[in-house]
Amino acid sequence: MxxxxxxxxxxxxxxxxxxxxxxxxxxxxxxxxxxxxxxxxxxGKESSYSQQRTTYRGARRLLFRRKLRRKRLLNIAHDIFHIKPEDIYSDTDPFNLYRLRKEGLDRVLNEKELFRICLYFAKKRGFLSNRKSEARANDDSGVVKKAISELDEKFHSLGFRTLGEYYFHLASEHRSGRLLEERIVGRYTSRAMYQSEFDLIINRQLSLKSKFLTDDIARELKKEIFYQRPLKSAKHLIGKCRFEESKRCMPRSHPIFQEFRAWNIINNLRWVNHDTAETDGLTADQKMKAFQYFNSEIKLTETKLKKVVGLSTRVKFSDIELKPCKTRIEIYKALSQDNINLNDEAFLKLYHCLLFTQDQNFDKFKDYVSKTWQISSNTAQVLWDIKLEPDYSNISCKAASKILPFITKGMRYDEACIEAGYHHSKKIxxxxxxxxxxxxxxxxxxxxxxxxxxxxxxxxxxxxxxxxxxxxxxxxxxxxLKRPRVEREKMRSRNKAKSERREQYQEILEKHFGRTVAYSDSILNKYELWLELGCKEDGMTDFEDFARNTKKVDLTKYQLWLEADRISPYTGRVISLSTLLSPEIEIEHILPYSRSLDNSFMNKTLCERSFNVHQKQNMTPLEYFNKRPNHEKDEFVKRISLLSNSAKRNMFLCEIFPDSFSNNQLTDTAYxxxxxxxxxxxxxxxxxxxxxxxxxxxxxxxxxxxxxxxxxxxxxxxxxxxxxxxxxxxxxxxxxxxxxxxxxxxxxxxxxxxxxxxxxxxxxxxxxxxxxxxxxxxxxxxxRQNIKLVKSNINRYKHGNKGVKDQLTKSIRGSMHEDTLYGKITNPYTQEENYVIKKNINSLDEKQLEKIIDVKIKEFLKEQIAMKGSWAEVLKNPIIFHGKPLRSVRWRNTASELKLLRRDTNTYVESGNNFVLVIYESEDGKRDFETVSFIKAVERKTKQDDIYPRVKNDKKLLFTVQALDKFIMYHVDKDEINWEDKTELAAKLYHIRKFTKDNFYVGKSTVAKFDTAKFVMPFSKYYSVNTAKIIKIKLDLLGNIVWRSDKGKL
Missing domain, CATH: 3.30.420.10 (Ribonuclease H-like superfamily/Ribonuclease H)
Known part of the structure; x- marks a missing residue:
């Protein structure tokens, strides 16, 4: 059968x-x-393992390279000028550093002063974009670039020569009690700001005849401070072609792929005339005309395409997305300035120059194209500014070149693949x-x-x-499941209407700006937002200012603003239109993205940046408001209840993450x-x-x-x-x-x-x-469990001219301790030891104030609460203590046991997760236990010791307890279990949900979400080591019992 x-x-x-x-x-x-x-x-919370790991690794590398830059600079100071590090760092007042950065523009600095400035620049280098298109397009999109642009404009408009001179002005005002709201820290800065300041200071020192500074030393200092290696190649990550397995897929910007794609679109075009009920594809002559259209214009429209191929305006095309041969069109348009016409081989060579040349090598690119093809400097700049289509296709250049001749004859894609010698549908x-x-x-x-x-x-x-x-x-x-036919038609109708409307907007914008406006051009999105705001179509002068100061994301902001009835859902403050379009207001994930992995519009709302960064942070709305006074939570719930979108209301007020697939889960599942x-x-x-x-x-x-x-x-x-x-x-x-x-x-x-x-x-x-x-x-x-301590890896690396070597390494498969680092202090009067950490004052609730180390600050805050009535009222305004803003305090941790992280530091950590709970039992039934933390288990494993002893206090090992371990429960005696009755076994099957030092929680194995309101069946039980009436079992993949703690291997 x-x-x-x-x-x-x-x-x-x-x-x-x-x-x-x-x-x-x-x-x-x-x-x-x-x-x-x-x-x-x-x-029990999950996050992307690779994302968390690479984030931490990136932070470690940044810190390491910062320390390495500092070390190299200190070596220069010592080797050339015989300056000791302690002499440079003798002055720790940050105000004096701002003063030196200002005075370096006007007077001669000594060696120690100049190196103090250089060490600061090596630490704070500013943001540097790595994308060629961003480097040359004056587009202040994104919060970072917007803030950088505003800061640069501000200090230059106030007459300051450098960022350091502006910061010195602010620091001086702060000392006088003025401009306290204008903070220095927490600003976005660019690499160019610091490079410009460094150049001005160095050039000024050279012009003032500095006795120790030379051109060679200046170049060496600049190299050590600002050098940044090119990004490593990621060619090995490009997917392999399904037809030519040894070849990588080509970029979507490749001229051959864009020609290949255009012919596929043309061959698949179907039109229908609803007046006559006729339907057909394009003829061979029409296809050639259509390709000439695709190969000559950036902006493609259905209206123009019908005219080109000679079809009536009454016909409608099938669902298509018209994509032109953009790379070829833009390159030849640029070359036309010099009347240059390249053959196919030279054209592809020029394209590869554009594709692979790094941002910092523009001058080399300009020299190369000038010598090779006599391209002028202006034309080279136009070529360089071309924005190539991002990402990669799903086919290699070799395969596409073989299939293309058959597609140009009008064959379907699958037929062309067979003619080219490929069996398109046979994957393996x-x-x-x-x-x-x-x-x-x-x-x-x-x-x-x-x-x-x-x-x-x-x-x-x-x-x-x-x-x-x-x-x-x-x-x-x-x-x-594909959408129902009626809904698909409605969607098609909406998309058609939107497409026609955008075509009208394109014509208006092209007429005003005198250039081609592509369908995907950001200026088109900004114009749609302009009209959404009720502005006039003919007010183009005002629109130019609006477009310069508007980001693509502002359209989403505006939609969320209307949805929230123009107020901040969290604070209840009214958001004006001008504030909405500023960096002060951010798009925020209701359920934190790092925890929910949900980036849909449904999970987005608006929020003040300061509130998001310093208060809500990585919490859900109710997790945050449950820590706030009751009246704040009640006001929040009242505001959210007014939202018309019930799904979003539920998301704001959910206690646990909803049981549904996120967007990326659906994609992952299909793949x-x-x-x-x-x-x-x-x-x-x-x-x-x-x-x-x-x-x-x-x-x-x-x-x-x-x-x-x-x-x-x-x-x-x-x-x-x-x-x-x-x-x-x-x-x-x-x-x-x-x-x-x-x-x-x-x-x-x-x-x-x-x-x-x-x-x-x-x-x-x-x-x-x-x-x-x-x-x-x-x-x-x-x-299926995934509990490992240490894993062996082979690390392959190049060793000079000796070729590739293999190094056996061991990696720890988990967090050895909690992330928070504590310092250890001793009270000089009572000799009491405390583990402390600095905490933001806004993150503390009233009860936590008792753990503040500084007695005077603690008493001051209590006085403020008594004066204003509540801790929430105190936090509404900046807290000024002895004339200075109080932003953070030293706070005591009450954990019973912290471990020294490294012997050469005063850094302590909490041990974190428990790895295993070991249960022992004597012959008379008395039990004992031992809990082994993850860090302790790793220490024993690396020393090749047993992770836990087999015998403890004359009691033999009964079984171990780890997350997701399976147990069969019984009421009185284990003999009551009928091991042959699978229905009975399934009813008594539980697994470990959580365990502590001497207790553990178990849950019914069939239950996916533990919620007492929705499940009548027993869904969870709590057991102590001494009272648990359980037998541990192990299952194979088919669900058969292969081991029992009372019998051993079966």
Whole structure:
């Protein structure tokens, strides 16, 4: 009998079902695995592991290189001028540094003073853009560039020569108690500001005949301060071509790809005349005219295209996006200034010069094109300013060049591929391997994809071992169903109207500015915002000022502003239009992006920058307001309740993250499924994808939605599946396995009425629903663990002229301690030791004030509270203590145990997560335990000691407890467990949710979201080491018990 394996594959879940076609269910189960993210076992929160790791690594490298610059400068000071570091740093008053930066423009500085300035520049170098387009376009887009531009304009308009001179002015005013709101720190600065100041100071010192400074020393100092190495090549990250596996895909800006893309668009064009009901594609002559149009104009419109190919204005084209051969057009337009016409080989050579030349090598580029093609300096600048299309295509230049001749003859893409010798639809040859090869380390590059496919391969291989090879495998793609026909038509109508409106705006802007305005030009978005604000179409003089000072993101800001009724949702303050378009107001993620990974419009709102950075930070709205006085929270909830968008209201007021796929999860899921199919086909020939919408329809029609509902309304149970129960993945897998091609065609034709489909679907076999329900109640759900201490890696590096060497390294697979660093101080009167940290005064609540170290500050703050009535009132205005703003205080940590981070520092850290809880038991049933922290486990592992002893106080090891460990619970005696009854075992199966020093929480393994309001079944229990009546078990991937703590290996 034909065996079919159905797989419901997600980003962190895998449901599977093996059936004999139209006969019976063989087996099934669910595997939950880590989503390739970093999970904090203490809090249960997840974040992208690679993102967090690379962020920390980047910060370490920045700090290291800053220290290295300082060391090199100090070496110059010592070797040339015999100046000791302590002499340079003898003056620690920051005011004197600003004074020196100002005086360096007017008087001769001595060696110590000049090196003090140089050391500061080596520490604060400002922002430097690495993108050529940004380096040459005077576009102040983004908060950083906007703030830099405003600062530069401000200090120059006030008559200050340099940034340092302006800061000295502010520091002097601060000492006199004036301009306290004009802070020096916290500003965005550019690299050019510091380079300009350095050059002015050095040139002034040379002109004043400095006795120690020479041109050579000045060049050496500038090199040590401002040198920045070019970015490392990322060519190895470019994807391989599906047709020519040894070749990389070419950039989208490549002239051959743009020609290739244009012909594909032209060949796929279909038009329809609704007056006559005629429909057709373009003729060969029309296609050639259309390509000439694509190859000659940047701005393409359907209206102009119809005119070019000779079609009536009454016809409509099918859904298309017109994309011109932009690179060729712009390069030849620039070359026309010098009347230069290049052949194809020279043209591609010039294109590659533009593509690969780095920003800092513009002068070399200009000299090269001048010598090679006699291109003038002005034309070279025009070429350099061309903004090439970003990103890479999905095909190599070699493959596209082979396919292109057939596409130009009017062939369809798939036909042209076959004529060129490529089988476009055949991704991989069936090799009939016994097992699917496992992935290499980082083969997928995306850790989420790597984890999901690795789990899928392991599961399929296990099924092959136990049940033999399935005849067919069906995998469900991402749960994204195509929109219903009516909705697609509505969307097309909206897009058409928008496109026609933007074409009108393009004509207006081109007429005013005298240049081509592309459909994607930012000026077009700004003009739309201009009109949205109620301004007149003919007020173009005012619009020019508006466009210069407006960012692309302002359109989103404006939409959020209207949605929030022109007030800040968090503070309740009214946001004026001028304030809205300033850096003071930011677009903020309601649920922090680092935690939710949700970048959709639904998760965005407006917020004051200072509030976002210093107060809300990485908290959800309710996490923040739960720490504030009750009246502030009540006012916030009242404001949010007035929002018309109910989904966004719920997002503002949610206590926990919603149980739904984020945008990136949907994308990841589709990609995972496609990659899994390629891998499985190495061993199993017939592997087919299905779609989530089809599965949903079949699940409903077969009456499977109600299986996992307990006590819910019958209508809800029949309509929706229970996503709160992990076993819904198994039910989906059963439906996927039973889906036939005939049924898919039947459902596809009925897709226009999605949700109301009435198809007579017969159960695959008699007793189908009862079989599925019975198996669902027997599933022992598998949680794949990813708990490792140390991993061995091979680091390949180049060693001079000796070639590539391999170095065996060991990496720790987790955080050894918490991130916060504490200092240790001793009270001189009581000899009491305290671990302290500096905290922002705005981050403290009233109760936390008791832990402030400085007694005088503590008493002062208490007086302020008594005077103003509450701590919230005190924080409304800057706190002035002894004439200075009080922004941070030393605060005491009450943790019982902190560890010294390094012996050469006074830095202490909290030990962080526990790695394992070890439970021992004597012969008379008395228990003992030992908790091993992650840092302690690593120390023992690196010393090759046992992580925990096998015997403690004459008690033998019973079992260990780690996150996601599985246990079977019993009430009185372990003999009451019937190990042959899977239904009973599944009902008593729990896993570890959290554990502390001597206690642990367990949760029902089938429950996906622990919420007492929605689950009638027992969902979590709390046990102490001494009272827990449990037996630890281990499961294989198929959900079979392979080890028990009372029996050992089975």
């Amino acid at each position: 034909k065996k079919i394996l159905g797989i419901d594959l997600g980003t962190n879940s895998l449901g599977w079902a093996l059936i004999e076609e139209e006969t019976k269910l063989v087996d099934g189960g669910v595997v939950i695995f880590p989503r390739g993210n970093n999970e904090d076992l203490k809090t 040859a069936f090799k009939n391997l016994e097992k699917i090869p496992f992935l290499k380390t980082n083969e997928m590059r995306n850790p989420v994809v790597q984890k999901a496919i690795s789990t899928t391969i392991a599961l399929v291989n296990k099924i092959i071992t136990v049940y033999g090879k399935p005849d067919e495998v069906r995998i469900e793609l991402a749960r994204e 995972i499924a496609l990659k899994a199919i390629e891998k499985i086909q190495l061993a199993i020939e017939k592997v087919y994808p299905t779609k989530g919408g089809v599965t949903a329809i079949l699940r409903k029609q077969l009456g499977l939605n109600s299986i996992l509902h307990y006590g819910d309304d019958a209508n809800i149970a029949a309509e929706y599946k229970n996503r709160g129960d992990h076993r819904h993945h198994f039910i989906d897998a059963v439906v996927i396995a039973t889906t036939t091609n005939t049924l898919l065609k039947q459902l596809s034709s009925a897709n226009a009425s999605f949700g109301k489909i009435e198809v007579d679907i017969q159960a695959p076999w008699q007793g189908f629903r009862s079989d599925i329900e019975e198996k669902a109640n027997q599933i022992l759900l598998v949680h």
